[in-house]
Amino acid sequence: MNYVLYACQRCHKISAVAEGAPFHCWACQSTEGTMIENVSGTVESFTVLHVAPLHYLDDIPYGVATVLLNNQVRVVGRLSRFTDLDRVTIGTVVHISPDERYGLVLHPLDAR
Amino acid sequence: MRKVYVAGVFSTPFGKLGDASIKSLAIAAGIGAMADAKVSSEAVEHLYFGNFAAGMLQGQKMLAAVVASGLRLTLGPATAVEGACASGGIAFHLAALAVATGQCDIALAVGAEVMTGSTTEQVTNVLASAMDQASGEPLTGLTFAGFFSLLARRHMAVYGTTMDHFAYVAKKNRDNAQYNPRAQFFGHPVTWEKIQQSRLIAEPLRLYDCCPISDGASAAIIVSENVAKALGGTMIEVLASTQAAGPAALQEMDSLTSLSAVRHAAQAAYETAHVGPEDIDIAEVHDCFSAAEVIAMEDLGFCGPGEGGPYIASGSTLWDGERPVNLSGGLLSKGHPVGATGLAQVYEVVQQLRGTADRPARRARIGLTHNVGGTGGAVVINILART
Numbered sequence: 254m255n256y257v258l259y260a261c262q263r264c265h266k267i268s269a270v271a272e273g274a275p276f277h278c279w280a281c282q283s284t285e286g287t288m289i290e291n292v293s294g295t296v297e298s299f300t301v302l303h304v305a306p307l308h309y310l311d312d313i314p315y316g317v318a319t320v321l322l323n324n325q326v327r328v329v330g331r332l333s334r335f336t337d338l339d340r341v342t343i344g345t346v347v348h349i350s351p352d353e354r355y356g357l358v359l360h361p362l363d364a365r
Numbered sequence: 366m367r368k369v370y371v372a373g374v375f376s377t378p379f380g381k382l383g384d385a386s387i388k389s390l391a392i393a394a395g396i397g398a399m400a401d402a403k404v405s406s407e408a409v410e411h412l413y414f415g416n417f418a419a420g421m422l423q424g425q426k427m428l429a430a431v432v433a434s435g436l437r438l439t440l441g442p443a444t445a446v447e448g449a450c451a452s453g454g455i456a457f458h459l460a461a462l463a464v465a466t467g468q469c470d471i472a473l474a475v476g477a478e479v480m481t482g483s484t485t486e487q488v489t490n491v492l493a494s495a496m497d498q499a500s501g502e503p504l505t506g507l508t509f510a511g512f513f514s515l516l517a518r519r520h521m522a523v524y525g526t527t528m529d530h531f532a533y534v535a536k537k538n539r540d541n542a543q544y545n546p547r548a549q550f551f552g553h554p555v556t557w558e559k560i561q562q563s564r565l566i567a568e569p570l571r572l573y574d575c576c577p578i579s580d581g582a583s584a585a586i587i588v589s590e591n592v593a594k595a596l597g598g599t600m601i602e603v604l605a606s607t608q609a610a611g612p613a614a615l616q617e618m619d620s621l622t623s624l625s626a627v628r629h630a631a632q633a634a635y636e637t638a639h640v641g642p643e644d645i646d647i648a649e650v651h652d653c654f655s656a657a658e659v660i661a662m663e664d665l666g667f668c669g670p671g672e673g674g675p676y677i678a679s680g681s682t683l684w685d686g687e688r689p690v691n692l693s694g695g696l697l698s699k700g701h702p703v704g705a706t707g708l709a710q711v712y713e714v715v716q717q718l719r720g721t722a723d724r725p726a727r728r729a730r731i732g733l734t735h736n737v738g739g740t741g742g743a744v745v746i747n748i749l750a751r752t
């Protein structure tokens with residue numbers, strides 16, 4: 254299934270939505286959203302997980318980061334598996350894409 | 366509102382308790398608290414029961430009724446509450462509220478959890494259920510250790526907090542636990558080197574920055590002023606018991622270096638109790654991860670924003686410091702049976718205020734407990750005083 258990104262018109266939070274499915278903001282329940290593309294932001298904080306929930310054991314170690322968009326909205330995403338985790342720092346610019354499995358995937362522009 | 370007192374407390378040892386069922390632990394804690402208060406089960410009017418994971422890990426729900434029946438409580442309502450790691454604190458808060466509002470004169474609050482029979486991955490899974498699933502954040506594979514690691518790294522970047530500051534929390538609380546025979550790591554001291562070289566759990570946090578998986582139960586008897594006077598003994602008054610709600614998702618937090626619900630609950634508690642942070646002699650705080658204790662110092666007003674690391678490193682929160690924090694060993698070394706923790710904090714503070722703790726603080730007239738559920742989604746602050 255393909256996923257697309259929507260920004261809520263009311264609270265500006267980002268949601269990953271299955272293509273064709275109605276938008277429904279997870280944070281404020283608004284149904285008024287705008288599809289957005291080419292979303293990027295900067296890493297606000299990040300961690301590398303060495304102990305994982307059951308369904309993620311095969312991914313260890315993996316990175317999760319919080320990212321601030323231009324409008325200061327924060328999103329949380331999985332760092333792409335192509336990321337060189339040693340090169341991620343606060344301030345790293347990432348491109349954000351929706352993902353069926355991980356919700357949002359972050360693609361660092363300069364840490365591959 | 367009427368004055369409210371803690372007349373009895375009890376806590377089982379925390380740790381790997383073998384085949385003990387959640388029912389047997391909860392009943393042991395309830396009986397212990399009633400015995401400590403010298404009240405019979407026939408006199409207890411309300412029961413509030415805190416638990417997080419029994420429905421998922423043991424397939425046991427309806428625990429308030431199970432425990433009430435086991436304790437032969439027949440007078441009034443038995444209510445279970447769930448607020449992740451703050452479940453026990455919420456049970457205490459509701460019991461205090463029931464007495465304060467005149468709904469009853471004697472209430473029992475019990476918190477219990479059994480977790481060590483499950484694998485780390487199962488427990489990690491269950492804990493992740495305390496995050497807002499609709500936010501999509503759990504899909505990333507984020508864990509609670511990961512959540513506090515994100516806060517830790519941001520705190521380091523913004524304020525210059527160091528891994529040594531976090532290690533200092535881990536060392537202090539492990540040292541304190543060596544005086545607490547109920548602590549999971551009683552008899553298991555660790556060295557600086559071992560803390561700093563332990564395996565990574567969620568970078569930058571390491572094994573000793575994380576609380577263990579534990580079993581245990583704790584309880585308290587909360588009574589009105591008349592009952593407290595009739596029972597005799599040291600009068601421990603609940604000057605304030607406040608609860609606040611906060612975000613259950615990172616995306617809704619106003620900042621990664623502070624938990625808004627702690628600030629709100631603390632402010633309300635200080636106003637209700639007519640005291641300030643400077644009046645708190647001792648505190649039991651929710652150090653589920655070492656970084657959480659650093660942030661707690663700031664959110665509780667013990668020091669300014671960003672000063673938590675240097676404040677702890679200065680020795681101010683040691684046993685012989687100006688305001689000892691987590692003399693019990695804290696969650697990090699006493700253990701963290703999730704639903705019991707908030708009431709275990711009350712147990713430790715009450716023993717300190719009575720002067721009957723295993724290692725009494727030099728000065729303990731006013732004590733504070735700080736119990737945090739999930740990502741700061743539910744917070745309970747209590748201020749207790751010997752009056």
Ligand SMILES: [Zn+2]
Nearest residue numbers: 261264278281
């Ligand atoms: Zn919205």
